Amino acid sequence: MRWVGANGGGVSPPHPLLPSLNPFSHGTMAALLRCPVLARHPWLIRALATAPPYPQPGDPSLAAHCPFIDVGGGPRFVQRAAPEVQEDVAPPEQASLDWLLDLEETPEEIPERRLDDNLPEDAFPYEAVFGGRLAGLKRTHTYRVFTAVGRRADAPPMGILGSPPRPIQLWCSNDYLGMSRHPKVLQAARAALAAHGLGSGGTRNIGGTSPLHGALERALAQLHRQPRAVLFSSCFAANDTAMATLARLLPGSVAPLGALCDVAHAHGALTFVDEVHAIGLYGARGAGVAERDDVMHKVDIVSGTLGKAVGAVGGYIASSSALADSVRSFGAGFIFTTALPPAVVAGALASLRVLGGPEGGLLRRTHQRHAKHLRLLLRDRGLPVLPSPSHIVPVRVGDAEANTRLSRLLLEEHGLYVQAINFPTVPRGMELLRLAPTPHHGPDAMENLADRLAQCWGALGLPLEAPPGPSCSSCHRPLHLSLMSDWEQQLFQLGGAPVQA
Numbered sequence: 001m002r003w004v005g006a007n008g009g010g011v012s013p014p015h016p017l018l019p020s021l022n023p024f025s026h027g028t029m030a031a032l033l034r035c036p037v038l039a040r041h042p043w044l045i046r047a048l049a050t051a052p053p054y055p056q057p058g059d060p061s062l063a064a065h066c067p068f069i070d071v072g073g074g075p076r077f078v079q080r081a082a083p084e085v086q087e088d089v090a091p092p093e094q095a096s097l098d099w100l101l102d103l104e105e106t107p108e109e110i111p112e113r114r115l116d117d118n119l120p121e122d123a124f125p126y127e128a129v130f131g132g133r134l135a136g137l138k139r140t141h142t143y144r145v146f147t148a149v150g151r152r153a154d155a156p157p158m159g160i161l162g163s164p165p166r167p168i169q170l171w172c173s174n175d176y177l178g179m180s181r182h183p184k185v186l187q188a189a190r191a192a193l194a195a196h197g198l199g200s201g202g203t204r205n206i207g208g209t210s211p212l213h214g215a216l217e218r219a220l221a222q223l224h225r226q227p228r229a230v231l232f233s234s235c236f237a238a239n240d241t242a243m244a245t246l247a248r249l250l251p252g253s254v255a256p257l258g259a260l261c262d263v264a265h266a267h268g269a270l271t272f273v274d275e276v277h278a279i280g281l282y283g284a285r286g287a288g289v290a291e292r293d294d295v296m297h298k299v300d301i302v303s304g305t306l307g308k309a310v311g312a313v314g315g316y317i318a319s320s321s322a323l324a325d326s327v328r329s330f331g332a333g334f335i336f337t338t339a340l341p342p343a344v345v346a347g348a349l350a351s352l353r354v355l356g357g358p359e360g361g362l363l364r365r366t367h368q369r370h371a372k373h374l375r376l377l378l379r380d381r382g383l384p385v386l387p388s389p390s391h392i393v394p395v396r397v398g399d400a401e402a403n404t405r406l407s408r409l410l411l412e413e414h415g416l417y418v419q420a421i422n423f424p425t426v427p428r429g430m431e432l433l434r435l436a437p438t439p440h441h442g443p444d445a446m447e448n449l450a451d452r453l454a455q456c457w458g459a460l461g462l463p464l465e466a467p468p469g470p471s472c473s474s475c476h477r478p479l480h481l482s483l484m485s486d487w488e489q490q491l492f493q494l495g496g497a498p499v500q501a
Helices: 026-034 042-050 092-104 126-139 183-196 211-223 235-249 261-266 321-330 342-355 358-380 400-414 443-459 486-493
Strands: 149-151 158-161 166-170 228-232 272-274 301-305 315-319 393-396 419-421 432-435
Touching (some): 149 166, 183 342, 211 228, 211 315, 228 235, 228 321, 235 272, 235 301, 235 315, 235 321, 315 321, 358 393, 358 443, 400 419, 400 432
Parallel strands (some): 272 301
Antiparallel strands (some): 149 158, 228 315, 393 432, 419 432
16 A cells, blocks of 8 residues: 555555554654654654544544553653563663572572591591681681672673672772773674684684684784784683793793893893783783883783783783794693683773774773872872882781771772782781772762771771871862872962962
8 A cells, every 4th residue: 555645745654553643733743753763763753744544534543552652642752661562672781680690599509518528537637627727817817708799881880799789889800991891892702602602612722712712812912012922711820831831841940030121131031021910001002011111022921811901801921933832832721721712702802902092092091090099089088008100009907807897898888899908918917908990980989989998997996197298278188289280280389379288
């Protein structure tokens, strides 16, 4: 059937969900413009405006059958759509979250058993030895308790904790730039997941190498200006395998890495630089401190991780072709380890491309600015922030029990997750809170963290320090000269504004 408009021209048939809306009133037109379908297709609205009545005049109006719009004469223009037509508009995150929560449920009770159950009575007391060592950790408040946090990819740096879930803010994530949830990273990972499945299917030698693995190794080699790179499941595995393999292959011993590459080379040593916390964060392309300091050509072997700023998982080394091939061919940690899943590799590739471009540069600048700003905010409140040349903001507590209590208080009372770092990660007496601000922690979030941390600090009776630097003689607030523009610094330093030392 060909529909003919009022002017005699041909038009498309009316919207099947909105029969007989003529004559058009201003209210009806406004309702049509609110329709999520018609608003994207103006030609449908024009067709409805010029189409003959359907069904026949006099028939009861069927306008209320539209799943989106109610034009029945009441004040309500938009109505809730029925479930069967919401497939393309319902957010998938909530369904995914509910499904994941179901996965987390333990279907049956986990059985209890001891190592002693299968041993004779005079056997070595394994359980007693292990129990004694663990009891020692608990007595010294260095026993590690995992905090199960569900990070929200749609709202960094937020997460959910507990059951029922409650929102918290993460301040200790190694996802320094939030790349694990970047749209391009997720798009690449989803595409690889759909094409290749979840696992890699084997070790790199036996069925586990995909074209994506080779592409990522080439991208990492290019990042570090090295001929070749080798992927591992983690940077720890990369370091361990590379060092063990070199020690086995090379005559004599591997000399320790000196503070300066020139000194190491002068003594006949290879330089092995671990950029695990620097990849993505420093350098023009995110290649690390060596790129920032323009010494990449002096580095013989570099190791890095994909599990921090890159936002994925895995590790690698990059070096000369002969050295990388030797590690690949002789390193047990590479030969006998299942390859990284293609979805992870694809996501890491996409992340490296973003980090190497203008967006990556902006993320790095914002990241450094936020770390500097948070450090000043904490010092303003008298908190003992340790000097740090990196993006990590360490606050020294100096007592394992107080450190753990402070971390739990921030989480339970204020929804702020800050990890307590105790022995053996740091020496006894150097226990600290490790703060890792990201580009997604805004000024309000940093102010709130500083206030709540100072509040909890005082509640535990921990000592404060005098805020460093000059302050304004009028309001007595610290002056952050390093955050000011050149003009503002000159104004204060030349006496244009009152300063109190």
